[in-house]
Amino acid sequence: xxxxxxxxxxxxxxxxxxxxxxxxxxxxxxxDAGGEVIDASGxxxxxxxxxxHSHIAGPKMNTGRIMxxxxxxxxxxxxTRVCRxxxxxTVPNCYAIGYRYARLxxxxxxxxxxxxxxxxxxxxxxxEIPIIDKGALTLFGSNWTxxxxxxxxxxxxxxxxxxxxxxxxxxxxIKIVNPGGGEAWGFGSNVKGVHDPVPHFDVTPxxxxxxxxxxxxxxxxxxxxxxxxxxxxxxGNYTTAIETLELLKDIKPSRMRQVVHVxxxxxSAYGGTGWxxxxxxxxxIADYFNQTNHATMDLGQIIFGPATTMTADAPLEYANxxxxxxxxxxxxxxxxxxxxxxxxxxxxxxxxxAVQWAIGLELALLTNDPWKxxxxxxxxxxxxxxxxxxxxxxxxxxxxxxxxxxxxxxVVRSRSTLPSIERELDWSEIVIMTxxxxxxxxxxxxxxxxxxxxxxxxxxxxxxxxxIDPSKDHAKVKVGMSRAKYTIKGGAVVVRDGEIVAAxxxxxxxxxxxxxxxxxxxxxxxxxxxxxxYYSIRMSNYMVQDAYxxxxxxxxxxxxxxxxxx
Amino acid sequence: xxxxTIKLPEYRxxxxxxxxxxxxxxxxxxxxxxxxxxxxxxxxxxxLSDIFLISGDxxxxxxxxxxxxxxxxxxxxxxxxxxxxxxxxxxxxxxxMHAGNSMRGGVLQIKGNADDWLxxxxxxxxxxxxxxxxxxxxxxYRGERCGMRGGEIIIKGNAGAFLxxxxxxxxxxxxxxxxxxxxxxxxxxxxxxxxxxxxPGAEMVKGSITAGSxxxxxxxxxxxxxxxxxxxxxxxxxxxxxxxxxxxxxxxDQIGK
Numbered sequence: 001x002x003x004x005x006x007x008x009x010x011x012x013x014x015x016x017x018x019x020x021x022x023x024x025x026x027x028x029x030x031x032d033a034g035g036e037v038i039d040a041s042g043x044x045x046x047x048x049x050x051x052x053h054s055h056i057a058g059p060k061m062n063t064g065r066i067m068x069x070x071x072x073x074x075x076x077x078x079x080t081r082v083c084r085x086x087x088x089x090t091v092p093n094c095y096a097i098g099y100r101y102a103r104l105x106x107x108x109x110x111x112x113x114x115x116x117x118x119x120x121x122x123x124x125x126x127x128e129i130p131i132i133d134k135g136a137l138t139l140f141g142s143n144w145t146x147x148x149x150x151x152x153x154x155x156x157x158x159x160x161x162x163x164x165x166x167x168x169x170x171x172x173x174i175k176i177v178n179p180g181g182g183e184a185w186g187f188g189s190n191v192k193g194v195h196d197p198v199p200h201f202d203v204t205p206x207x208x209x210x211x212x213x214x215x216x217x218x219x220x221x222x223x224x225x226x227x228x229x230x231x232x233x234x235x236g237n238y239t240t241a242i243e244t245l246e247l248l249k250d251i252k253p254s255r256m257r258q259v260v261h262v263x264x265x266x267x268s269a270y271g272g273t274g275w276x277x278x279x280x281x282x283x284x285i286a287d288y289f290n291q292t293n294h295a296t297m298d299l300g301q302i303i304f305g306p307a308t309t310m311t312a313d314a315p316l317e318y319a320n321x322x323x324x325x326x327x328x329x330x331x332x333x334x335x336x337x338x339x340x341x342x343x344x345x346x347x348x349x350x351x352x353x354a355v356q357w358a359i360g361l362e363l364a365l366l367t368n369d370p371w372k373x374x375x376x377x378x379x380x381x382x383x384x385x386x387x388x389x390x391x392x393x394x395x396x397x398x399x400x401x402x403x404x405x406x407x408x409x410x411v412v413r414s415r416s417t418l419p420s421i422e423r424e425l426d427w428s429e430i431v432i433m434t435x436x437x438x439x440x441x442x443x444x445x446x447x448x449x450x451x452x453x454x455x456x457x458x459x460x461x462x463x464x465x466x467x468i469d470p471s472k473d474h475a476k477v478k479v480g481m482s483r484a485k486y487t488i489k490g491g492a493v494v495v496r497d498g499e500i501v502a503a504x505x506x507x508x509x510x511x512x513x514x515x516x517x518x519x520x521x522x523x524x525x526x527x528x529x530x531x532x533x534y535y536s537i538r539m540s541n542y543m544v545q546d547a548y549x550x551x552x553x554x555x556x557x558x559x560x561x562x563x564x565x566x
Numbered sequence: 567x568x569x570x571t572i573k574l575p576e577y578r579x580x581x582x583x584x585x586x587x588x589x590x591x592x593x594x595x596x597x598x599x600x601x602x603x604x605x606x607x608x609x610x611x612x613x614l615s616d617i618f619l620i621s622g623d624x625x626x627x628x629x630x631x632x633x634x635x636x637x638x639x640x641x642x643x644x645x646x647x648x649x650x651x652x653x654x655x656x657x658x659x660x661x662x663m664h665a666g667n668s669m670r671g672g673v674l675q676i677k678g679n680a681d682d683w684l685x686x687x688x689x690x691x692x693x694x695x696x697x698x699x700x701x702x703x704x705x706x707y708r709g710e711r712c713g714m715r716g717g718e719i720i721i722k723g724n725a726g727a728f729l730x731x732x733x734x735x736x737x738x739x740x741x742x743x744x745x746x747x748x749x750x751x752x753x754x755x756x757x758x759x760x761x762x763x764x765x766p767g768a769e770m771v772k773g774s775i776t777a778g779s780x781x782x783x784x785x786x787x788x789x790x791x792x793x794x795x796x797x798x799x800x801x802x803x804x805x806x807x808x809x810x811x812x813x814x815x816x817x818x819d820q821i822g823k
Binding site for chain 2: 067068069070071073
């Protein structure tokens with residue numbers, strides 16, 4: 001297949017809007033190929049989108065669906081010759097997730113939080129999401145075994161547990177959510193900061209985060225730790241964010257990437273002492289990211305209208321349910337985590353929401369290096385991912401931001417720096433934030449770029465970058481980015497003129513990390529006892545079997561020298 | 567006024583989604599075009615004329631000058647008058663589920679009984695039912711935080727359970743009795759029940775409910791008697807479970823408490 005005449009943006013390979021042909025053979029980008037010719041003359045061509053943080057599968061997603069029959073009424077689309085029926089907006093059905101990502105030109109999305117014990121369900125749903133490649137990050141932040149290893153300062157054993165946990169969950173990386181808070185919530189409390197000890201475990205969130213970061217590098221995992229801060233969603237929490245990032249400054253990455261990826265930074269860039277004097281501290285956070293090089297972030301931009309908040313940060317969800325007078329689902333996940341789901345509506349005239357909206361944009365615009373920023377909405381916490389084109393238009397056009405701000409509560413002008421920001425992102429920066437950076441941050445070597453040997457994931461939009469000025473034609477940008485002219489996934493055309501024309505099964509990425517047998521044996525001895533004493537299921541029924549992943553892509557990692565585990 | 571008559575001969579099939587039987591959709595169409603309008607019967611797409619006999623004034627007119635008369639036992643014909651904004655729909659017979667849902671204006675008359683979800687989430691207009699209404703009249707659909715927001719529903723017979731659940735505005739009048747939990751989670755609408763109401767106003771925070779007699783929930787505070795339209799009512803405020811300020815007026819002694 002040859003894609004002819006497109007204006008190609010491939011920043012990872014130093015290509016910034018050059019007219020060139022892209023050749024594809026056997027699902028890869030190659031130097032030269034024959035076969036089908038796709039005419040992309042003058043059109044915007046870029047690698048397929050990569051979403052590094054999205055909640056797309058697993059029990060909390062399903063809880064959201066069960067709690068929100070009202071949501072399934074929005075976004076219903078009938079079955080077509082290729083597609084199964086779609087429902088839902090903030091918590092769409094599995095099929096809709098795949099189709100909608102593909103229509104946006106996205107070809108990869110990672111589920112951001114799965115407890116090991118619930119991983120089987122996550123994979124059952126991932127299997128039903130068509131087209132896109134996917135993976136799931138595994139939760140370790142409030143896990144008993146993790147906290148015991150941290151308390152005993154036994155990083156060898158912790159590494160063995162993480163390697164085992166990733167294998168048990170068929171997970172891709174270490175996700176940490178409000179470390180220690182999930183356990184404290186089991187006793188009706190929370191941890192207040194990084195140095196506040198977790199009840200009954202005699203460890204602090206700071207120790208948990210550091211230990212997991214060190215183990216992450218010891219195991220040479222493709223992705224760094226993926227961190228949801230303590231105190232998330234609370235006024236004044238930007239100090240917690242910076243304090244936490246400072247803890248990780250001296251850790252050496254084992255691969256060419258960050259040491260910590262911060263999830264949905266917007267929710268942790270808040271100033272003020274309460275909701276009344278709530279203000280943006282995005283500039284302080286962006287300054288920190290500009291001065292350091294060990295951290296990356298995704299935005300967690302909010303979108304006005306309905307959302308469904310879902311997180312392993314259960315105390316936060318309790319607060320949300322109380323504030324919003326909303327339905328609340330609360331879940332205790334045995335020895336591993338807790339979680340909650342609460343429906344939400346972001347309102348333009350609500351001062352807090354208006355400032356939150358500005359914070360996400362400020363973070364993207366004030367952070368100088370686009371490689372440190374991933375554009376997300378923390379779907380569906382900040383709003384559904386189908387709104388990415390809206391964010392792209394906002395980031396590319398100051399005029400659009402001004403128009404939007406006129407419809408918001410006036411505090412957006414006094415409590416954020418957004419009105420004074422002149423920066424407008426160009427196509428290269430957008431491609432970095434939506435493709436190249438998330439792929440590099442996740443450690444997906446064959447994604448996010450169009451170099452020879454890369455996965456043939458390409459999106460082509462009905463936008464002529466040489467003819468339109470995104471700053472003024474932001475409406476055209478939004479429309480154009482909403483429905484790809486072509487989405488090519490693994491060398492197959494899956495979207496043509498905004499419609500799904502094929503729905504192949506994507507791959508599921510997981511990481512198999514090797515650790516020394518002696519550490520694994522020690523760890524398993526303890527773990528077996530935990531299963532006997534505390535778990536509701538047996539260890540032999542705990543692991544996700546290969547049968548649950550029909551199309552796996554296993555990334556090897558591990559402590560040197562590489563040896564098989566178990 | 568243009569009259570379109572849609573007759574249903576005996577019908578034994580699966581339910582039909584007839585949301586297109588509404589002045590907004592049919593007014594601008596000739597009788598011939600109306601016959602061609604598509605409706606879903608289960609998972610099959612049919613023309614209106616496959617099920618109904620259609621007659622009436624042949625020439626298109628504006629929706630506000632259009633009266634649609636639907637005759638027959640329509641208990642399996644769902645969503646009649648959905649979303650209508652003007653004009654008149656007259657149903658001679660029983661109406662199926664979801665009649666007049668999301669209505670914005672106009673008049674829907676049902677000379678028979680109405681099934682469940684009558685006028686759910688309606689925003690304006692007027693529905694008059696000569697017979698009984700099923701459950702969830704004027705309510706919000708599953709999971710919604712707002713049911714009816716405006717307009718008027720008059721039920722001359724009895725109403726089923728969850729009458730006006732999540733009511734956010736508008737008025738519902740029931741001449742007979744109401745089933746379990748009328749005005750549940752009321753957020754600002756008005757319900758008048760001439761007969762008996764069982765456990766009205768659970769979780770209500772605003773609005774008012776008047777009943778001829780009622781079994782009152784224990785989470786309502788008694789505030790003495792008041793005169794309304796020449797009658798004496800006992801006044802309650804609640805639901806205190808939700809810290810609610812809703813008003814409940816009961817004419818005669820409630821049964822138990």
